[in-house]
Amino acid sequence: MWKVLHKTISTGDNLQKRGVLTGTLCPRCGELETQEHLFFHCNFAKEVWSQAPWSTSFSPSQEATFADSLQSSYQWIVLPPYGIIGNAFPWICWYLWTSRNKLIFESRSTSPQEVITQAVCAMKEWELAQPRRPTIAPTASDPLRSISLPPETFYCNIDAAWKSEHSAAGLAWIFTDSTSSEIARASSCQDRVSSPCMAKALAIREALLHAASLNLSHICLRTDSQVLIRAINRRSSTMELFGLLSDIDSLIFSFSYPFASCSIVFVFREANRQAVLLAKIHLQSYLCVNSRA
Numbered sequence: 001m002w003k004v005l006h007k008t009i010s011t012g013d014n015l016q017k018r019g020v021l022t023g024t025l026c027p028r029c030g031e032l033e034t035q036e037h038l039f040f041h042c043n044f045a046k047e048v049w050s051q052a053p054w055s056t057s058f059s060p061s062q063e064a065t066f067a068d069s070l071q072s073s074y075q076w077i078v079l080p081p082y083g084i085i086g087n088a089f090p091w092i093c094w095y096l097w098t099s100r101n102k103l104i105f106e107s108r109s110t111s112p113q114e115v116i117t118q119a120v121c122a123m124k125e126w127e128l129a130q131p132r133r134p135t136i137a138p139t140a141s142d143p144l145r146s147i148s149l150p151p152e153t154f155y156c157n158i159d160a161a162w163k164s165e166h167s168a169a170g171l172a173w174i175f176t177d178s179t180s181s182e183i184a185r186a187s188s189c190q191d192r193v194s195s196p197c198m199a200k201a202l203a204i205r206e207a208l209l210h211a212a213s214l215n216l217s218h219i220c221l222r223t224d225s226q227v228l229i230r231a232i233n234r235r236s237s238t239m240e241l242f243g244l245l246s247d248i249d250s251l252i253f254s255f256s257y258p259f260a261s262c263s264i265v266f267v268f269r270e271a272n273r274q275a276v277l278l279a280k281i282h283l284q285s286y287l288c289v290n291s292r293a
Contacts, residue, residue: 027103035066038100039093047112048096053082053120074213075206077247084123085250087212091119127254150261151178153218156207157267159275160199161283167192169199170283172275173207175214186210187282194240200225201244203279204232204264208251217260222267232264 026033028044039045040060049058054076060069073089095118099110154175161170172187188206193199200223211219223229231241235249252262269276 027100039066039096040069044112045096048092048115051112051116052092053078053084053088053116055079071213075209077209082120082124084120085127085247085254086123088119088123091123092116095119095122149220149263150218153178153220153261154183154211154216155180155220155222156211157222157272157275158200158203158207159224159269159272159279160196160203161276161279162193162196162199163283163287166287167194168283168287169193169196169202170279170281170286171199171203171206172279172282173203173210174275174278175211175216184210184214185278187278189282189286197225197227198241198244200228201241201248204228205244205247205251208248208262212251212258215258217258219259219262221262221264222272223264224267224269224272226266229264229266 024033025031026037026042029042031037031042037045040049046060049060052058055078056076058069058073058076070089073087076087076089078084078088092115095115099115102108102110154177156173156175158173160172163169169190170187171190172185174185175183177183186206190199190202193202204221204223207221208219230236231238231245232248232252236245238245252259
């Protein structure tokens, strides 16, 4: 969608470059209309983004470029009950653009809430129309058996460290290529985590979002949790992990994400030491910082 939008938009500054000196100002605030102004800096756009459906607020002024914002958006988590799975950022941009056109060409004004509602509804309709894609996965009854993977598969070792007294967890994941060369790693912390299994499910979800931001088409996740492997491969869930496993299932199967194949396999804890250590270090640092606050 963004490629279509990028080719379609003709903002005021572009018109000036072509020698058109009229109709180049923002129809809402009167400033010179640039792409950055239209999508980010206009007060109308800021109000739209303040109502966006993500768990963390998006401040366009904090991003260096539009491309940076688009890249970051693949890791933003959509809050319930919107019912969408993929990346809402391009959809919201599209409806910012169409609402601007309605104002100019039809004298029809649109509220920020209407822009969000239209973007979410259109995205939901599109996702529901997409056929499910199969994934490559081992049978749940034999998590240790070898499976055939595409040669271009990237691997992600995942682990989590959990402290029951703090209900906090450190999450870690490390990406490697087919030659076992590391290409990326990341870690984070979460509060209000009720169990080690929930912590590892959170780590899997974050790793999938990171893989999507890196545009990895073929991914193999490695974890020492056979419970999660069975649940994900069977596409089943529990009351405790219902929301998380639903998110993971949608990330794997949604056409909004770049995965052509995705598998989850068992790895012994001894063979996953780097991810284990990274999770423990991040959790310890997090708890130390919070204890001083």
